[in-house]
Amino acid sequence: MKVDVLTLFPEMFEGVFGTSILGKAREKGIVALQAVNFRNYAGNKHGQVDDTPYGGGGGMVLKPDPIFAAVEDLLENDTAVRPRVILMCPQGETFTQKKAEELSREEHLIFICGHYEGYDERIRQHLVTDELSIGDYVLTGGELPAMVAIDSVVRLLPGVLGNETSAVTDSFSTGLLEYPHYTRPADFRGHQVPDVLLSGHHSNIEAWRRQESLRRTFERRPDLLKHADLTVKERQWLKSLEEQSAQRVTD
Template sequence: MRIDIISLFPEMFTGPLGHSILKRAQSRGLISVQVTNPRDFTYDKHHIVDDCPFGGGSGMVMKPDPIFRAVESVVSASSASRKRIILMCPSGQVFDQAKARELAGYEQLIFVCGHYEGIDARIREHVVHEAISIGDYVLTGGELPAMVITDAVARMIPGVLGADDGAQQDSFYNGLLEYPQYTRPREFNGWEVPEILLSGDHAKIEKWRQKESLKATLERRPDLMDKVELSSQDYKLLEEIKSEQAGG
């Protein structure tokens, strides 16, 4: 996958893109990430990318022409047939795991990062395919959301995590929160690892993990339960959980 990011601050991406899973994914050729500065597509000697809003008001608005030319440059630089141009915007669709899986199906993603008081509305109306937000709050710019989405989407690409089913074990992948994880030492500060995880009985361990996943979701994010497709085994486990909670 090719990922292009249109940003006034390319330096912000050096750290996140140069470490851990994202670095390894790029080194192995599984993803390619390019950051393009719209200042490079201005024609005036001061490289101005913003101006006062029509109608008055505080702050500055990013001009449409440098953004448009920057997007055109990265679109034409790729032979990908499945492209998606996305505006990072507080008023966009809230990002979730389902959207990460959807975006992972494209060959090229182009993230447009706003700044100041935002981008001229004609970019949203005529250039991008959709707008995405990472939550109901306002950030200084679209750079941090673009990093978040890049990381989440990259994890969905086969081979990025190494293990074939690595992403499927993450919280939210199937709509549920992840079950608790433990490692050595077996006992720490008097706190023991659940005995079943030491049993070697993989069927019982899988059942325990699914039950714990359901329990965590029910307790911490009950709103997710209405969106999850549950199996008959899941319903049995939920009955067990509710019975235990009632008895406790």
């Protein structure tokens, strides 16, 4: 995969792209990561990339010409399928694990990180393919959201994680929150690891993990259960869990 980021602050990505999982994926040649300063495409001697909005109002708006020029330059020698051009924006679609999985199947992603008051609307209408938000809050720029999205996508690429099943069992990948994890020692200050995990009985362990995943989702994100693929037996178990919870509140 190839990932390009258009930003006014490419230095912000140096540590992120060069360390940990992303750094290793880059070294292996699994992903090519590049941060491009779109001020270089301003086309004026002052390097101006923003201007006051037509119609008045506070703040500055990113001009369309530097963004279009930067994307067109990135695509000049690219004969592959047209990349996804992603605008990081509070107004965008909420970024989810499902979206990360979808983007991980692409060959080329271009992220646009804005600053100031917003973007010229023609960037949205005629250049980008996706608008993404990492939550209902506003940051000073799109750099941090882009880092979040890129990390989430790249870790799903084959060969990036040491254990290929890790991404499959992540929270949200199955539609549920992930089950609890334990490691050595089996007894830590009197707190025991559940016996089933020490039994070596793999089918029992899988059943326990599934049930605990359901329990954790019920307790923390019950909204996810509405769309989860559950068996009749699992729905009945959740119903009993709900009744027990209601009873405790009543008591």
